[in-house]
Structure formats: structure tokens, C-alpha cells
Amino acid sequence: MxxxxxxxxxxxxxxxxxxxxxxxxxLTINDGDKIAFLGPNGNGKSTLFFxxxxxxxxxxxxxxxxxxxxxxxxxxxDERSKLxxxxxxxxxxxxxxxxxxxxxxxxxxxxxxxxxxxxxxxKILDQNCKKIKFPFEMVHRNLNENFSGGEKKRxxxxxxxxxxxxxxxxxxxxxxxxxxxxxxxxxxxxxxxxKNKGSFVIISxxxxxxxxxxxxxxxxxxxxxxxxxxxKDLIKKISEKGFDFIKNSLNITxxxxxxxxxxxxxKK
Amino acid sequence: MNVVSKKNKTMNNFFxxxxxxxxIFIRNSKSFNFCLEKNSSLYIKNVIFKPDNNxxxxxxxxxxKSIFKYVIADFSPGNTSLNINLDLGNPGLQVDVSIFCxxxxxxxxxxxxxxxxxxxxxxxxxxxxxxxxxQSKIHFLNTCIAQKKSKKNILSQKGxxxxxxxxxxxxxxxILKIFxxxxxxxxxxxxxxxxxxxFFYLLSRGLKTTDIKxxxxxxxxxxxxxxxxxxxxxxxxxxxKKYVQC
Numbered sequence: 001m002x003x004x005x006x007x008x009x010x011x012x013x014x015x016x017x018x019x020x021x022x023x024x025x026x027l028t029i030n031d032g033d034k035i036a037f038l039g040p041n042g043n044g045k046s047t048l049f050f051x052x053x054x055x056x057x058x059x060x061x062x063x064x065x066x067x068x069x070x071x072x073x074x075x076x077x078d079e080r081s082k083l084x085x086x087x088x089x090x091x092x093x094x095x096x097x098x099x100x101x102x103x104x105x106x107x108x109x110x111x112x113x114x115x116x117x118x119x120x121x122x123k124i125l126d127q128n129c130k131k132i133k134f135p136f137e138m139v140h141r142n143l144n145e146n147f148s149g150g151e152k153k154r155x156x157x158x159x160x161x162x163x164x165x166x167x168x169x170x171x172x173x174x175x176x177x178x179x180x181x182x183x184x185x186x187x188x189x190x191x192x193x194x195k196n197k198g199s200f201v202i203i204s205x206x207x208x209x210x211x212x213x214x215x216x217x218x219x220x221x222x223x224x225x226x227x228x229x230x231x232k233d234l235i236k237k238i239s240e241k242g243f244d245f246i247k248n249s250l251n252i253t254x255x256x257x258x259x260x261x262x263x264x265x266x267k268k
Numbered sequence: 269m270n271v272v273s274k275k276n277k278t279m280n281n282f283f284x285x286x287x288x289x290x291x292i293f294i295r296n297s298k299s300f301n302f303c304l305e306k307n308s309s310l311y312i313k314n315v316i317f318k319p320d321n322n323x324x325x326x327x328x329x330x331x332x333k334s335i336f337k338y339v340i341a342d343f344s345p346g347n348t349s350l351n352i353n354l355d356l357g358n359p360g361l362q363v364d365v366s367i368f369c370x371x372x373x374x375x376x377x378x379x380x381x382x383x384x385x386x387x388x389x390x391x392x393x394x395x396x397x398x399x400x401x402x403q404s405k406i407h408f409l410n411t412c413i414a415q416k417k418s419k420k421n422i423l424s425q426k427g428x429x430x431x432x433x434x435x436x437x438x439x440x441x442x443i444l445k446i447f448x449x450x451x452x453x454x455x456x457x458x459x460x461x462x463x464x465x466x467f468f469y470l471l472s473r474g475l476k477t478t479d480i481k482x483x484x485x486x487x488x489x490x491x492x493x494x495x496x497x498x499x500x501x502x503x504x505x506x507x508x509k510k511y512v513q514c
Contacts, residue, residue: 053472056464081474093469096460097399097430098480099487106483107473142487159473 004031005068005084005166007052007199012063014044014051021047023224025063029167033199036210036235039221040243045203046090048221049169053087054080082111084166084198088156088173095143100155101125103143108162128161131191133184149176157185161192167199174209186212207239222252284308284334293500297322297348304334313495314340317507322348333360339495341368343508348377359387367396368492370485370508371404371436382411388419396427399488400436401481411443414451421448425455432462432484 007029014022021044029035039045051058052065054077065072067083075083095103104125109115116124129136134154144152153173160168170189174182186209189200204210218235220228220243228234228246237245247253280300284290291311294300296318302310308331316322322344328336342348354363363383371377383392398406412423423446429438440457462484470480485508493501 053468055468077468077471078474078476081472087472089469093466095466095470096428096458097487098470098483099490102483102486103470103473106475106479110474110476110479163473 006030008066010064013061015059015061016057021224025226027226029199032197033217034215035201035217035219036215037201037203037219043222044224045221046171049087049171086160086165086168088170090172092144092152094145096145098143100141100143101139128158132157132188134158150181170202172203174204174206182209210235284310297324299325302328304330306331307333309335311337316342316344319345321346324350326352330358330361332358335362337364339366341492343370345372347375350379352381355384356390357386360389362391364393369398369406371400371406373402375404377406380409384413385418385421386415391422394425399430400438401432403435406438408440413445414448416447418448419450421451423453427457429459
């Protein structure tokens with residue numbers, strides 16, 4: 001990993017379909033952070049990820065996101081990706097007509113001045129497919145088309161391994177995976193973290209995944225705000241008592257039905 | 269050689285003798301008639317590059333157990349109208365039509381295939397695939413008819429159009445008309461808009477719109493290329509590169 005980086009989000013307000021979802025988010029992601037990003041469903045976690053990545057549905061009404069001294073909000077979606085921000089989606093699109101291997105080669109090529117040689121590409125691809133136990137023949141199919149839920153997740157992780165981002169935002173990357181697959185993905189994330197450092201921010205509702213990932217920070221979002229930050233022991237506490245103990249201790253009352261469903265990004 | 273080809277600018281005629289097999293490559297638009305004797309097989313591979321108003325009409329006569337295969341790859345920056353109208357009156361016939369079409373600017377591409385089965389043990393298949401860019405239009409009208417007495421016929425149709433740009437349009441009409449009970453038939457058709465979610469997903473990997481367009485075309489060419497030999501494929505690649513201003 002080259003220079004140290006820092007992603008700083010300040011007082012971020014975001015609306016989706018004219019409803020305010022994020023209501024003043026303040027969060028700093030440092031180089032070397034491995035953050036478990038927790039919170040009840042429909043409270044804005046995915047919206048924050050999509051906003052950082054530049055989804056056109058997320059309208060930033062106020063606030064800033066800076067990557068070192070670069071204003072992220074002024075960058076296009078592809079520029080944010082090239083800056084080193086990777087978003088691993090919970091439900092990636094099925095793109096008919098685009099061959100997976102073509103796509104995977106292109107996402108490497110756009111980051112280099114000279115396209116990777118075909119032989120080298122297939123070698124790297126083969127190594128990484130083995131790492132995540134992703135059948136190699138899947139690379140010859142259309143991008144995510146008719147992939148199972150688990151195969152789509154592995155394909156997301158495969159992209160992350162090929163791109164080697166500085167910050168990986170992984171949105172429920174474990175949902176739809178069986179327990180063996182969760183172990184594989186967690187190991188890959190841990191190995192990448194050891195090898196390349198960088199930062200990981202992981203949304204997960206599985207204790208097992210969080211236990212395996214062994215985060216060094218825990219952040220809780222409720223009702224579009226970061227309401228609590230802590231260390232690993234917070235996961236255990238939430239697992240035992242649910243998010244209610246946080247809501248009660250901070251006097252948070254909100255009607256979840258008022259929130260725009262996070263899934264507006266996810267189901268297409 | 270038993271194939272007779274009339275040197276006519278607009279129409280070719282192909283006559284195949286009994287049990288004769290022939291594979292013919294046609295460049296650009298040519299209408300043709302064919303006559304297939306018993307157990308003969310005609311395979312036509314057609315590539316259209318020419319920036320023109322391409323009109324192709326195909327008709328033919330089949331004798332028992334003859335086979336007609338036709339694949340067309342249309343990359344022309346012009347309008348195209350393809351009409352195939354075949355009466356399949358003898359038993360054991362096989363017809364296989366594959367269409368690949370890229371359309372750009374304000375081009376209109378119309379493909380009208382009608383296969384009329386009138387006897388037993390006939391197999392017909394129509395595959396149509398297109399990508400519409402800019403303000404262009406693609407229309408597939410695929411009709412398979414199984415008349416009475418067409419026992420043990422197998423009919424299949426697949427249609428797919430990807431609409432890349434908001435102003436482009438596409439339509440598929442997969443029509444099956446079946447008047448006989450003992451027939452197996454399948455058909456599917458899909459038209460997919462390359463919507464904002466697809467764009468966001470691909471852009472979020474660092475790709476630009478031009479990269480996405482190139483990948484789509486590569487995927488398309490890969491499907492079409494299996495039908496043509498290396499030289500033709502190289503030519504297709506060059507022509508597509510020239511026409512697609514990525």
C-alpha cells in the first residue's frame with residue numbers, strides 16, 4: 001500500500017426520491033480500518049455506501065465527502081472507483097450481452113496505461129477464482145446472468161481482488177452464502193487486509209461473519225445517523241440485546257415505515 | 269459443382285441435387301430462391317457491411333428430408349429489411365435461421381420470418397439477437413405455423429434485443445400458430461433496456477460509457493463469430509470498429 005489515506009464524511013444529508021434518508025452523517029474511514037457497519041434494516045447504511053460511490057438516485061442536499069484533499073462529490077462514478085473506492089453490492093445486476101471475462105479484463109485495463117496481456121490476465125483470474133472457490137467456467141458466461149446468489153457474491157469479491165481498492169464497501173456480501181462460503185469470503189477479506197492493508201467497511205447481519213472478519217471498529221447507524229462507535233465487544237452486546245438498547249439509551253424513536261426502503265437500489 | 273448461381277444483381281437461385289450438401293457465403297444483401305432435392309442440405313452464411321438500404325427476400329422449395337440453414341450477421345450502417353417466407357410441405361424437413369443485428373443512428377432493421385409447416389417430423393428454429401444504439405429501431409417478427417397433419421413437429425424461437433440508448437427502440441413478436449396436437453413448441457423473447465442501474469454498476473467499477481458499449485459489442489460479436497471463419501471475423505471486427513464511434 002502506498003500513501004496513507006483518509007475518507008472523511010461530514011454532516012452528510014442525502015435524499016432518495018425526495019425523502020431524506022441520511023440526516024447528518026459524520027464518519028472517518030482511515031487507512032487500515034476494518035469496520036463492522038451495523039444498524040437495523042432500512043436505516044440508511046446502504047444509502048451511505050451508494051452515496052459514496054455516486055449513485056444518481058442519492059441526492060446530496062448538504063455535507064461533504066473528502067478522500068484526502070479530493071472532493072469526492074465532484075467526481076463521476078467511474079472516477080470515484082479509480083480513486084480506490086469499491087462497492088460490493090448485495091444484489092448485483094445481471095447484465096445480458098456482456099461477457100464476465102471481458103468485463104473483468106476491462107476493469108483491470110482501465111486502471112493501467114497498457115492493457116494486461118491475455119496470458120497474464122487468465123493466470124491472475126485463475127489464481128483468484130481458486131482463492132474464492134469460484135468455478136472458472138463462470139467467467140465465460142454473461143455478467144451475473146443466471147448466477148445463484150452465492151455466485152454473484154463471489155463474483156463481487158473476485159472483482160475486488162482484481163481491482164485491489166483502497167476502500168472496500170461491502171454491502172451484505174455474506175447474504176445468500178452458506179457457512180462454508182462465509183468462511184472462504186472472510187478468509188479472503190482477512191488475507192487481503194493483511195497483504196494490502198487498505199480499509200474495509202462491512203455491512204452484515206451475521207454474527208459469524210463479523211466474528212471471522214474480526215473488525216477493529218464498530219459503527220452503528222440508526223435513522224440516518226451514526227449513533228454509536230465502539231470496538232468488537234459492541235457486536236456481542238447488539239447480538240444479545242438487539243438495537244433497542246441503543247435506541248433506548250439514546251432516546252431514539254422513529255417509525256421505520258417513514259424511511260425509504262434501502263432496497264430501492266437493490267432490486268432491479 | 270451442382271450449384272447453379274444466376275449472375276443477377278438482385279436474385280440468386282440455388283438448386284441442390286439429391287443428397288448434395290452445400291455451404292455458401294454471401295456478402296451484403298442478396299435475395300435468393302432455392303430448390304432442395306431429397307436429403308440435400310443448404311447452409312447460407314450472410315454478412316452485411318454495406319451502408320445501404322438492404323432488402324433481402326428469401327423463398328424456396330423443399331423435397332423430403334432436406335435441410336436449410338441460414339445465418340445473417342447485419343452490421344450495416346443502413347436500413348435492412350429481411351423477409352423469409354417458406355412453405356414446408358414435405359416430411360422430415362429442417363430449417364434453422366439465426367439473426368444477429370447491430371443498429372446505429374436512425375437505422376431501421378426489420379426481420380420478418382414466416383415458416384409454415386404442413387407435414388410431419390419437421391424441425392424449425394429461429395434465433396434472433398440484436399442491439400439497438402442511438403435512435404435506431406430493431407423489429408423481429410418471427411412466425412412459426414404448425415398446420416394440421418404436421419405431427420411430431422418441433423418448433424422453437426428465441427428472441428433478444430438489448431436497447432442501449434434511451435431513444436433506441438426494439439420489438440419482438442414471437443408468434444406460434446399450432447393447429448395440430450402432436451407438436452412440441454417453445455418460444456421466448458426478451459427486450460432489455462440498458463438502464464441506469466446497469467450503468468451505475470459498470471461505472472462503479474471504473475468503466476466509462478464507451479468501454480461499456482465496446483464490451484456489449486464484443487459480447488455480441490463473440491456470439492456471431494462462431495458461424496464465420498477467421499478471415500470473415502477479422503473483417504467483421506474491422507468494420508464494426510470503423511462504424512462504432514466509441
